[in-house]
Amino acid sequence: MSTKALRLGTRRSKLALAQSGRVAEAVSQVTGRPVELVEITTYGDVSKEALAQIGGTGVFVTALREALLKGEVDFAVHSLKDLPTGQPDELVLAALPEREDPRDVIVARDALKFTDLPPGARIGTGSPRRTAQLNAYARAHGLDIETVAIRGNIDTRMRFVRDGELDAVVLAAAGLQRIGRIDEVTDFLSVDTVLPAPGQGALAIECTADNADLIAALGELDDPFTRVAVTAERSLLAALEAGCSAPVGALADLLADGQIVKEMRLRGVVGTTDGSRMVQLSTTGPVPETYDQAMALGRELAAEMLAQGAAGLMGERAQ
Numbered sequence: 001m002s003t004k005a006l007r008l009g010t011r012r013s014k015l016a017l018a019q020s021g022r023v024a025e026a027v028s029q030v031t032g033r034p035v036e037l038v039e040i041t042t043y044g045d046v047s048k049e050a051l052a053q054i055g056g057t058g059v060f061v062t063a064l065r066e067a068l069l070k071g072e073v074d075f076a077v078h079s080l081k082d083l084p085t086g087q088p089d090e091l092v093l094a095a096l097p098e099r100e101d102p103r104d105v106i107v108a109r110d111a112l113k114f115t116d117l118p119p120g121a122r123i124g125t126g127s128p129r130r131t132a133q134l135n136a137y138a139r140a141h142g143l144d145i146e147t148v149a150i151r152g153n154i155d156t157r158m159r160f161v162r163d164g165e166l167d168a169v170v171l172a173a174a175g176l177q178r179i180g181r182i183d184e185v186t187d188f189l190s191v192d193t194v195l196p197a198p199g200q201g202a203l204a205i206e207c208t209a210d211n212a213d214l215i216a217a218l219g220e221l222d223d224p225f226t227r228v229a230v231t232a233e234r235s236l237l238a239a240l241e242a243g244c245s246a247p248v249g250a251l252a253d254l255l256a257d258g259q260i261v262k263e264m265r266l267r268g269v270v271g272t273t274d275g276s277r278m279v280q281l282s283t284t285g286p287v288p289e290t291y292d293q294a295m296a297l298g299r300e301l302a303a304e305m306l307a308q309g310a311a312g313l314m315g316e317r318a319q
């Protein structure tokens with residue numbers, strides 16, 4: 001096999017560079033080749049519009065995929081939750097490494113927990129999914145909070161709290177872990193309170209479908225359970241015809257009896273951003289033995305959610 005350097009296409013954000021740096025090391029190990037980072041600016045990095053406005057779907061991804069298709073890079077690293085569900089025929093997700101903590105977290109002033117925020121507290125997030133679920137929890141538990149739409153990279157969002165502009169912000173644990181700021185978390189939100197985005201906490205390593213040698217080598221970095229779980233979650237998202245900026249949460253996890261894995265549970269939620277209406281369902285069954293079975297599980301739960309009116313809660317998204 002060649003000893004030429006492999007070119008890894010990555011966004012330039014601190015988070016993207018942190019995750020790409022780790023993947024570069026792992027890829028170098030399994031291929032025996034050096035890996036060099038090629039930084040690419042995506043529309044999502046330059047646009048100042050709210051993600052929900054610019055559509056969300058694919059804004060961080062398109063430029064990376066173009067570089068792959070043009071042969072400018074050999075593989076690209078994405079946050080799986082930013083990746084649209086429709087997979088182009090020319091590209092494959094050659095590896096989904098083991099997922100990190102999928103939970104959302106709160107970074108609040110004065111080390112406050114979510115439920116200890118004082119009346120009128122302002123919580124920043126740009127995510128309709130987080131907004132919907134925080135407001136639903138607040139309604140159910142008599143918490144008086146105000147969700148405030150914000151955007152920007154992780155550092156920017158955390159600065160709102162340090163500067164006293166907001167009482168708290170909501171972020172993904174995995175992102176903070178990767179940029180080395182997990183210590184600043186003041187509350188890890190239970191997934192019973194806020195169900196994460198489909199694929200949250202997982203990375204995707206993508207290359208062109210004709211690159212058999214590289215696909216085989218990258219396959220060593222794949223974690224089959226992560227793939228089963230996120231396949232079910234993303235199938236649910238696709239069947240709801242929702243994008244990554246829609247108020248959809250999904251999480252598949254294993255239910256174990258001691259050391260023995262018994263079943264997989266898939267949970268899904270859709271809600272209006274004011275939290276007044278939610279459809280939240282869960283299904284539990286044998287751990288899927290194929291990715292087709294995992295997809296079927298996601299479709300089935302989506303069908304049940306749609307039967308309960310999920311489409312009507314997704315706002316501006318296609319119904």
Ligand SMILES: NCc1[nH]cc(CCC(=O)O)c1CC(=O)O
Nearest residue numbers: 079081171172174175200201202
């Ligand atoms: N939308 C931005 C984005 N994409 C992936 C992550 C975090 C890492 C992950 O979920 O894998 C984040 C930041 C956040 O939501 O706080």
